[in-house]
Amino acid sequence: xxxxxxxxxxxxxxxxxxxxxxxxxxxxxxxxxxxxxxxxxxxxxxxxxxxxxxxxxxxxxxxxxxxxxxxxxxxxxxxxxxxxxxxxxxxxxxxxxxxxxxxxxxxxxxxxxxxxxxxxxxxxxxxxxxxxxxxxxxxxxxxxxxxxxxxxxxxxxxxxxxxxxxxxxxxxxxxxxxxxxxxxxxxxxxxxxxxxxxxxxxxxxxxxx
Amino acid sequence: xxxxxxxxxxxxxxxxxxxxxxxxxxxxxxxxxxxxxxxxxxxxxxxxxxxxxxxxxxxxxxxxxxxxxxxxxxxxxxxxxxxxxxxxxxxxxxxxxxxxxxxxxxxxxxxxxxxxxxxxxxxxxxxxxxxxxxxxxxxxxxxxxxxxxxxxxxxxxxxxxxxxxxxxxxxxxxxxxxxxxxxxxxxxxxxxxxxxxxxxxxxxxxxxxxxxxxxxxxxxxxxxxxxxxxxxxxxxxxxxxx
Numbered sequence: 264x265x266x267x268x269x270x271x272x273x274x275x276x277x278x279x280x281x282x283x284x285x286x287x288x289x290x291x292x293x294x295x296x297x298x299x300x301x302x303x304x305x306x307x308x309x310x311x312x313x314x315x316x317x318x319x320x321x322x323x324x325x326x327x328x329x330x331x332x333x334x335x336x337x338x339x340x341x342x343x344x345x346x347x348x349x350x351x352x353x354x355x356x357x358x359x360x361x362x363x364x365x366x367x368x369x370x371x372x373x374x375x376x377x378x379x380x381x382x383x384x385x386x387x388x389x390x391x392x393x394x395x396x397x398x399x400x401x402x403x404x405x406x407x408x409x410x411x412x413x414x415x416x417x418x419x420x421x422x423x424x425x426x427x428x429x430x431x432x433x434x435x436x437x438x439x440x441x442x443x444x445x446x447x448x449x450x451x452x453x454x455x456x457x458x459x460x461x462x463x464x465x466x467x468x469x470x471x472x
Numbered sequence: 473x474x475x476x477x478x479x480x481x482x483x484x485x486x487x488x489x490x491x492x493x494x495x496x497x498x499x500x501x502x503x504x505x506x507x508x509x510x511x512x513x514x515x516x517x518x519x520x521x522x523x524x525x526x527x528x529x530x531x532x533x534x535x536x537x538x539x540x541x542x543x544x545x546x547x548x549x550x551x552x553x554x555x556x557x558x559x560x561x562x563x564x565x566x567x568x569x570x571x572x573x574x575x576x577x578x579x580x581x582x583x584x585x586x587x588x589x590x591x592x593x594x595x596x597x598x599x600x601x602x603x604x605x606x607x608x609x610x611x612x613x614x615x616x617x618x619x620x621x622x623x624x625x626x627x628x629x630x631x632x633x634x635x636x637x638x639x640x641x642x643x644x645x646x647x648x649x650x651x652x653x654x655x656x657x658x659x660x661x662x663x664x665x666x667x668x669x670x671x672x673x674x675x676x677x678x679x680x681x682x683x684x685x686x687x688x689x690x691x692x693x694x695x696x697x698x699x700x701x702x703x704x705x706x707x708x709x710x711x712x713x714x
Contacts, residue, residue, distance in 0.1 A: 274674040274675065274677070275677055275678065276678075276701065277488060277491050277563070277675060277678065277701060278487070278488045278491045278492070278563065278675075278701050278702070278703060279491075279650060279652055279678050279679070279700045279701045279702070280491050280492050280493065280652065280671040280672075280675045280676070280678060280679055281492050281493065281650060281651060281652055282493075282638075282651065282652045282653040282667060282668075282671075282679070283500075283651075283653075283667060284638070284640075284651045285638060285653075286586070286588060286589075287576065287578075287584040287586040287588070287589060287638075288576065288638070289586055290576060290584075290585050290586055290600065290601070290602050291574055291575065291576025291601070291602040291638065291640075292574055292576070292640060294602060297587075299585065299600070299602075300543070300600070301542075301543075301600060301602050302533075304525075304527070304531055304572065304574075304604070305525070327505040327506050328504070328505035328506070328509075329505055333506070335588075339649075341522055341646050349521060349522065349523070351523060351525075351526050355527075355530045355531055366525075367525070368525045400522060400646055402646075402649055404651060405506060406502055406506075407500070407502030407503050407505070407506035407507070408495065408503070408506055408507060409492070409493035409494075409495070409497060409500065409503065409507075409667065409670045409671075410487075410492050410493055410494075410495060411649065411651060412495075412508055413515070413647075430513075430515060433513060433514075434513055438510075461505070461506050461507065461508060462505065462506075462507075462508065462509050466508060466509060466510050467508075468510075468513055469508045469510075469512050469513070470512055470513050470514070470515040471486070471487065471512035471513065471514045471515060472487075472515045472517050472646075472647045
């Protein structure tokens with residue numbers, strides 16, 4: 264067997280390469296949000312009203328290297344519930360809504376808000392008891408990214424826990440702020456603002472997860 | 473000296489960057505302002521912490537896997553019917569069971585239903601171009617659809633995307649998430665497409681489906697096989713140098 268053929272066989276099996284989600288994902292992945300006639304298994308609501316814990320909105324804008332808001336990104340999040348446990352997230356919102364009220368996984372596009380925000384309705388996750396501060400796992404996908412990016416949301420009112428968090432501590436000190444969502448309260452709603460900067464001096468920390 | 477660590481060491485295999493595009497790939501112009509520029513911070517993924525969502529019978533509709541039927545209004549969609557099927561496995565060849573595959577694509581004319589697609593080609597009233605299914609106990613999946621057309625885009629002069637189908641998968645864990653595109657064998661546009669070419673050469677072939685008579689339905693639809701390999705549990709015990 265020639266070396267070329269052996270090499271081809273060796274390389275034919277392996278991780279399937281990632282490709283960009285492209286500009287046209289909306290009717291396939293976030294169809295109800297964008298008002299296409301197809302249901303979607305995940306949306307921006309992770310916690311229904313009767314879910315235990317502090318109800319919060321997580322929102323932000325994704326900025327490109329020119330500082331322009333990106334209107335065709337898709338954001339997915341996965342998080343523990345208010346007691347710090349990862350529930351087995353369900354793709355069936357109705358089933359979840361009548362049980363704990365908490366889904367654990369959410370997805371939204373940035374193309375339907377006038378300010379290009381992503382907005383998730385969820386509860387603030389509890390500490391997992393592993394020494395890590397409360398956090399939310401994030402996937403960022405968009406046209407112009409051939410591979411998606413992983414990041415994390417930490418919380419501005421958890422300064423003590425954040426200071427002890429081993430993942431945050433592995434991040435260069437001057438970049439840690441890019442992972443901390445800022446808390447505000449208005450009209451009885453708790454909002455955490457988490458802008459994502461793909462590039463530039465405020466470039467968000469992304470992980471090789 | 474090498475010692476084996478005991479216990480449930482279910483780390484997820486890392487992303488194999490020799491199989492994936494870089495974030496910044498000059499041929500694909502949109503990457504220039506959108507890809508992260510600073511080094512990624514390493515983070516280990518452990519199985520059991522961030523399991524994929526579960527899907528029940530209510531998650532998938534009866535026609536969700538059949539794009540030739542799931543959006544009919546007044547007739548059949550136009551175009552060449554095709555079967556897209558294959559297996560989803562991890563890097564050790566183990567089936568990835570009961571995992572969600574979401575699919576979206578252009579119609580036979582190369583036009584997406586999406587509101588921002590301005591390509592001057594007709595929409596098909598009987599074709600949406602979106603579907604989903606779950607893998608079975610062997611990791612197998614199967615879609616019935618219409619072969620998508622090529623279409624022009626603005627990346628460079630006379631730029632055309634090869635015919636392709638978008639696929640989104642979860643796998644076992646948050647870290648095994650994959651969004652990819654499947655291409656067709658022998659497409660002359662592959663050599664000019666920066667999205668395809670951004671993938672390291674040795675791994676590009678994994679993005680191209682195989683035509684096969686085994687999946688072809690006689691007198692009805694051509695069959696293409698596209699197997700997908702996701703990151704999974706790395707069960708080799710760790711060996712730590714003391």
